[in-house]
Every structure is written in structure tokens, then in C-alpha cells.
Amino acid sequence: MNSTVLAVRELTKKIGRHSIVNEVSFEIRRGEIVGLVGPNGAGKTTIIRMIAGLIAFTSGDIEINGYCIKKDMERALASVGGIIETPQFYNHMTGYQNLQLHARIYPDASIDIGQTLKRLELEEAMFKKVSSYSLGMRQRLGLAQALLHKPGLLLLDEPTNGLDPDGIHDLRHLLKDMRSSGTSILISSHHLTELDLICDRILVIRKGALCGDHFLQELRSVTAKDGYLLEVDEAEQAVRAVAEFDPALRPQHKERGVLEIRMERERIPDLLGHLHNRGIAVYQIKKETTSIESYYTLLAGQKESVGESARGDVS
Ligand SMILES: Nc1ncnc2c1ncn2[C@@H]1O[C@H](COP(=O)(O)OP(=O)(O)OP(=O)(O)O)[C@@H](O)[C@H]1O
Ligand SMILES: [Mg+2]
CATH class of the missing domain: 3.30.70.100 (Alpha-Beta Plaits)
Structure with a gap:
């Protein structure tokens, strides 16, 4: 069985004549947590946005579970969940209602909104309007939204932004839990020590190019x-x-x-x-x-x- 969940091949994004992502290639296998690091403006968010199908790419290819994102976007993205930068919600609706709305995108998935919100410690807040949520609570709601349809590939762009130490700790356990159930995770962050605790592998991006791809176990030695x-x-x-x-x-x-x-x-x-x-x-x-x-x-x-x-x- 092919265990490659995500294959990114020579991915390039140009804006005008300027390449902001340049021939980036890597693969992620089933149940792997991969960290994406690099300085501000290196191209991490752009890479994640292209994998999530939010922006087009100039050349190269992205395959998710064997489906090419260009030719078969719907099937390729069916098993992808993520939070990319600050998640946006309807403030006048409750957390629960926001997720009900989001669930409509996945009519075929078995979804348990209450259970997902409980998993993110939003049990008490789920029937309150999102306008009353703190930054960390919105981030948790973003994670709940990302996990709602039990994705096989989770894309997280700086998910610890706004989380308190308890939230960061919980997120770490949640991600490890998800890995044991076979979910693959691509996570960008500037918190290297935090990534050290959860990742199996690390990708380093600089000026739009991949300049490092290593298993942490190998690196430690x-x-x-x-x-x-x-x-x-x-x-x-x-x-x-x-x-x-x-x-x-x-x-x-x-x-x-x-x-x-x-x-x-x-x-x-x-x-x-x-x-x-x-x-x-x-x-x-x-x-x-x-x-x-x-x-x-x-x-x-x-x-x-x-x-x-x-x-x-x-x-
Ligand atoms: N829509 C756009 N138009 C022009 N340039 C853009 C656009 N989006 C991103 N860029 C540029 O592409 C480069 C990569 O941006 P990106 O947001 O992917 O970096 P990043 O690695 O996520 O940085 P950070 O660590 O600050 O989040 C930056 O130089 C940015 O200015
Ligand atoms: Mg970014």
C-alpha cells in the first residue's frame, strides 16, 4: 500500500516575475508530523495555501491521497483540514452554529460537532457568540473546524498563535493523538522548541526554496x-x-x-x-x-x- 498522503513536486509560485516559492518538492507519509520552518516571508504560508487549494500555483504539482489537485481538486481536498493564519468566523453566531455551517461542506462525512468542541475544551463556550471569544478560544474553534470531518491531512499554519501554555500543551497532545490514528500533519511555526517536541521531520524554507529536509531522530544524533x-x-x-x-x-x-x-x-x-x-x-x-x-x-x-x-x- 502506498503510504504517501501528500506529494509536492517542483512547486513554484510566481507573482509577476518574482518567484516567491521556487521548485519545492517533498512528500508526507501517513501518520507523519512534519514541521515547516523558516524566517518571516520565506514562503511557508504560501506553500500551505497552495496545498489547501486556496491559491493557484504557477508550475509543479500537488497530489493528495493520489489525487492531483489541478485535475481533481474536490477529491484531493476531501480529506484535508486546516487552519491557515487567523481563522475567520461569523461573530454574531455561536461557535456551534459556525461549525454547523462549516459541516455543510462535507455532506458525506460523519461529523459530531459537540464531541469535536469538547475535545478542544470549548464545551462551555460552544453556545456563546463568537464575538465574546478570546483570541485563544477562536484559535481552538479554528482547530475544531479543521478537525470536524476527521481529515487524513491536517495543515496548520502557526496554530499556537494566541494559545496560552495550557492550550499549547493540549494542542501537542491532540496532534500526537491524531498521529496515532494515522493523520498526517504539516505544521508551520516559529516555536522551534515546540516543534522539537511533536515533529517527526522538519522542512526548512528560505527565500522560497527548500533548503533542509530531515528526520528529527537523525538530527538529534x-x-x-x-x-x-x-x-x-x-x-x-x-x-x-x-x-x-x-x-x-x-x-x-x-x-x-x-x-x-x-x-x-x-x-x-x-x-x-x-x-x-x-x-x-x-x-x-x-x-x-x-x-x-x-x-x-x-x-x-x-x-x-x-x-x-x-x-x-x-x-
Ligand atoms: N499576494 C501576494 N502578493 C505579493 N507578494 C506576496 C503575496 N503573498 C505573499 N507574498 C510574498 O511572498 C513571500 C512569502 O510570504 P509568506 O506569507 O508565504 O511567508 P511566510 O514564510 O509565511 O512568513 P511568516 O513567517 O512571516 O508568516 C513574502 O515575501 C511575501 O511578501
Ligand atoms: Mg506565514
């Missing part, structure tokens, strides 16, 4: 292997001293006097000795653990080569 964080008193001075020790180390200056250095463990004592001789105090050294963040930083260092052949070249 690659990025955490040689990455160390050093807390120092004089960060700028420390960067110069590390470069003097070995220019190839190229330390990254992170926040609050923290340097990120990739090197073999065996070299740590020599480096610390060198920093000490230069009068730089090191207060702490620890191994990196957040794999997506270190992967992202690593790719950021290679951004000049984006769009050439940087796909999957982390190791």
Missing part, C-alpha cells in the same frame, strides 16, 4: 553530537579568542554571552586553557540538546548556498 554552548563574560572577545585557537570553529554568538561551538569533545580542555590564557572567564559549558534549533542555526550559516543544492546536507 548529528547536531547534538558536536555542539556545545559556552557561557562567557566577554562574548565578542571570546569569539576572537576562539577564532585565534582555530578559525574553522566559527563560533556563533547567541544571546546573553552564550557562544555555540561545534567541535570534538577531546578539544574542550585545550580550548578552555586558551580562553583562560586570554583572560576570558568561562562559567558554564554544556552540550546542545535542541536539535531543530541547532539544525536551523547551522543552515542559517549556509544561507548563501540556499537554492543551489543545500537539501539535506547537514551531516
Whole structure:
């Protein structure tokens, strides 16, 4: 059985002569949670909107459950649900009524509005007008709408926007639950640590091009292997001293006097000795653990080569 739920092939979107998405290709298998990351304006929302059939693309192809979105849009989108940017609702209607209206799009699906709203902790609010909902409640209602017809592919563009810590925690569990029942999820977010907790795979987009596609399990062993964080008193001075020790180390200056250095463990004592001789105090050294963040930083260092052949070249 073919387990590919979504196949995106050389997807390109041009506006005028400017390509905002350029030959992006990837696949998502059944039950996979895939994170889409990249700087503001990289093209994440545009990619998700094209997959959701909300905007046309210039060239390439999108196939969902074997149906080509261009030739057979209705069948391709029948099993897709999503929230893309801020979900829009009728304010003068209740949450329940909004979902009743939405349910009409799926006459063949078995839908339980009350149960879906309960799952999103909107039991108490479901008969109140949406105008009285907070931002987080609207976001939950958006998720309920996305899940209503039990989609096989869920598209989530920054779904944690406006959610409180409880909401983020609940969303994480909800998505993991959905994965175990076979739903595939494409989720864009700027919260790398959050993605680290839920994703199986990560796609990195820069300037409209795919520049990284990796399984997190693989990344954890690659990025955490040689990455160390050093807390120092004089960060700028420390960067110069590390470069003097070995220019190839190229330390990254992170926040609050923290340097990120990739090197073999065996070299740590020599480096610390060198920093000490230069009068730089090191207060702490620890191994990196957040794999997506270190992967992202690593790719950021290679951004000049984006769009050439940087796909999957982390190791
Ligand atoms: N309708 C449009 N007309 C012109 N340019 C557009 C249009 N929609 C998007 N763009 C441009 O396409 C690029 C990608 O935008 P997109 O919204 O996909 O980025 P993003 O990765 O989702 O960013 P963010 O992290 O800020 O949400 C941006 O440079 C944006 O200005
Ligand atoms: Mg966006």
C-alpha cells in the first residue's frame, strides 16, 4: 500500500516575475508530523495555501491521497483540514452554529460537532457568540473546524498563535493523538522548541526554496553530537579568542554571552586553557540538546548556498 498522503513536486509560485516559492518538492507519509520552518516571508504560508487549494500555483504539482489537485481538486481536498493564519468566523453566531455551517461542506462525512468542541475544551463556550471569544478560544474553534470531518491531512499554519501554555500543551497532545490514528500533519511555526517536541521531520524554507529536509531522530544524533554552548563574560572577545585557537570553529554568538561551538569533545580542555590564557572567564559549558534549533542555526550559516543544492546536507 502506498503510504504517501501528500506529494509536492517542483512547486513554484510566481507573482509577476518574482518567484516567491521556487521548485519545492517533498512528500508526507501517513501518520507523519512534519514541521515547516523558516524566517518571516520565506514562503511557508504560501506553500500551505497552495496545498489547501486556496491559491493557484504557477508550475509543479500537488497530489493528495493520489489525487492531483489541478485535475481533481474536490477529491484531493476531501480529506484535508486546516487552519491557515487567523481563522475567520461569523461573530454574531455561536461557535456551534459556525461549525454547523462549516459541516455543510462535507455532506458525506460523519461529523459530531459537540464531541469535536469538547475535545478542544470549548464545551462551555460552544453556545456563546463568537464575538465574546478570546483570541485563544477562536484559535481552538479554528482547530475544531479543521478537525470536524476527521481529515487524513491536517495543515496548520502557526496554530499556537494566541494559545496560552495550557492550550499549547493540549494542542501537542491532540496532534500526537491524531498521529496515532494515522493523520498526517504539516505544521508551520516559529516555536522551534515546540516543534522539537511533536515533529517527526522538519522542512526548512528560505527565500522560497527548500533548503533542509530531515528526520528529527537523525538530527538529534548529528547536531547534538558536536555542539556545545559556552557561557562567557566577554562574548565578542571570546569569539576572537576562539577564532585565534582555530578559525574553522566559527563560533556563533547567541544571546546573553552564550557562544555555540561545534567541535570534538577531546578539544574542550585545550580550548578552555586558551580562553583562560586570554583572560576570558568561562562559567558554564554544556552540550546542545535542541536539535531543530541547532539544525536551523547551522543552515542559517549556509544561507548563501540556499537554492543551489543545500537539501539535506547537514551531516
Ligand atoms: N499576494 C501576494 N502578493 C505579493 N507578494 C506576496 C503575496 N503573498 C505573499 N507574498 C510574498 O511572498 C513571500 C512569502 O510570504 P509568506 O506569507 O508565504 O511567508 P511566510 O514564510 O509565511 O512568513 P511568516 O513567517 O512571516 O508568516 C513574502 O515575501 C511575501 O511578501
Ligand atoms: Mg506565514
